[in-house]
Amino acid sequence: MTELRLVEPEADDGPFSAGTPLPLRLPRGRHGIPAGVVTEHQRLRLLAAMTAALGEYGYANVTATQVSELANVSTSTFYKHFGNLWDCLLAAYVAAADRLCTVIETRCAELEPGADPVLAGIEAGLGLFSAEPELGLLLSAQAPRESPAISAARRLLVSRLAEMLRRAGPEDDGGRRPVGLDERLIDASLTFLHAQIARDATDGLPAHAAELAAILGRPRVAA
Amino acid sequence: MRQEACAAAREALPVESSETNSPTPDATIREGEMEGVLHVVGKLGYRAASVRAVLEYSGGHRKQFYDHFDSLEDCFAQAYATWIDRLGISLLEAAVTESDWRSSVRSGLTQLLQFVSARPDIARALFIEVQIAGGAALAKHDEAVDRLAGLLDSVRGEIPPGGEPPGQTGIFVIGGIEACICDALAAEETSRLWNALPELMHLVVGSYLDSESAEEAFEEARAMLERDRARLEGDPG
Numbered sequence: 001m002t003e004l005r006l007v008e009p010e011a012d013d014g015p016f017s018a019g020t021p022l023p024l025r026l027p028r029g030r031h032g033i034p035a036g037v038v039t040e041h042q043r044l045r046l047l048a049a050m051t052a053a054l055g056e057y058g059y060a061n062v063t064a065t066q067v068s069e070l071a072n073v074s075t076s077t078f079y080k081h082f083g084n085l086w087d088c089l090l091a092a093y094v095a096a097a098d099r100l101c102t103v104i105e106t107r108c109a110e111l112e113p114g115a116d117p118v119l120a121g122i123e124a125g126l127g128l129f130s131a132e133p134e135l136g137l138l139l140s141a142q143a144p145r146e147s148p149a150i151s152a153a154r155r156l157l158v159s160r161l162a163e164m165l166r167r168a169g170p171e172d173d174g175g176r177r178p179v180g181l182d183e184r185l186i187d188a189s190l191t192f193l194h195a196q197i198a199r200d201a202t203d204g205l206p207a208h209a210a211e212l213a214a215i216l217g218r219p220r221v222a223a
Numbered sequence: 224m225r226q227e228a229c230a231a232a233r234e235a236l237p238v239e240s241s242e243t244n245s246p247t248p249d250a251t252i253r254e255g256e257m258e259g260v261l262h263v264v265g266k267l268g269y270r271a272a273s274v275r276a277v278l279e280y281s282g283g284h285r286k287q288f289y290d291h292f293d294s295l296e297d298c299f300a301q302a303y304a305t306w307i308d309r310l311g312i313s314l315l316e317a318a319v320t321e322s323d324w325r326s327s328v329r330s331g332l333t334q335l336l337q338f339v340s341a342r343p344d345i346a347r348a349l350f351i352e353v354q355i356a357g358g359a360a361l362a363k364h365d366e367a368v369d370r371l372a373g374l375l376d377s378v379r380g381e382i383p384p385g386g387e388p389p390g391q392t393g394i395f396v397i398g399g400i401e402a403c404i405c406d407a408l409a410a411e412e413t414s415r416l417w418n419a420l421p422e423l424m425h426l427v428v429g430s431y432l433d434s435e436s437a438e439e440a441f442e443e444a445r446a447m448l449e450r451d452r453a454r455l456e457g458d459p460g
Contacts (some may be wrong), residue, residue, distance in 0.1 A: 059355040145268025151409035188399025
């Protein structure tokens, strides 16, 4: 009897493997690509386009039409995927936040013994923001009035990064570190980076790593 | 806070006091329109704001509005510049009443939180929606941040050589305070801000001075809140 078992896909074998640029269009006509794959492809293109459109037009002017055009889909396709612009933005935010956390965690997991995890994490994050400033802008900006869900997603990202900072911190604080201090430090870092990106100073972002690490790494609790 | 730093900052803020000149009726209307645009932008969001909504708040006429401003964007930019300077002056005035840097920081911060608690819609326009608007208003925002960072930096003269914090510390710390304000405004819970005051004091002082000073600042702020919180939250400042 033939043994049935689940086949794990090859890591870099799928149509949308990590790191592979998405094709702008799938082939026209009868291509035999499953409908679910086409839909997912459209969704990923829309998320990438949302981030790019935000960088290009800003929160004040970005529209669903611009996002659709950048994604090379019709606006009706846009609305099949998302109820409105803010739903799309939220999905883009969540995906970008996951990427940032993964980049930092991966970098910290590869560290040599004795290396500073705070500096390594900051370098990893700044590297991503420098390579993809639109993503940095999306993650670091305050959300507009119309989208309280993005504010909530930003708070969640701040909490995740603050937890990483706590884990990386060298201090044995005896429980005296103020509860929300790490969240304040992360929030301050994001706001600082937002100002740099908004000033088009993205090339210089990696140069801030040591300074940010020095600020975040200051002893905050008396011995 | 150092008196000379405060004096320099005051000179850099060329805002006329409304107490010295009685405003003309036209100036009063313009003032109402500027308050109106900040209120509306804070309430509805920059994208949803309109001249009509501003006039519903301020009570003026469309022609008067366009006599005063080129557009809604121009009105926002001018209103922003005026109000952020006024806020800067009020923080400065609160800070200079104190004799040492740590107390000055606490007084300035308390004044800021009182303003945000009393005028959350205006604060939302000044701190959050300005990032949506961008342009001249955002440039003015960045100027204000630089100026406040410079005031915080006045303590560097008291730090022994070798103990100085990194050069961007002031900008970083102001960003942390601003993010905390934005967070509370987005959640529409300004009482959160008062809960965060001790942490913010720890953040500011610990970023410049040693950890003992940061812990003392934290405890002082906590004691002040226990004593004065009801008054502070109720006082429009």
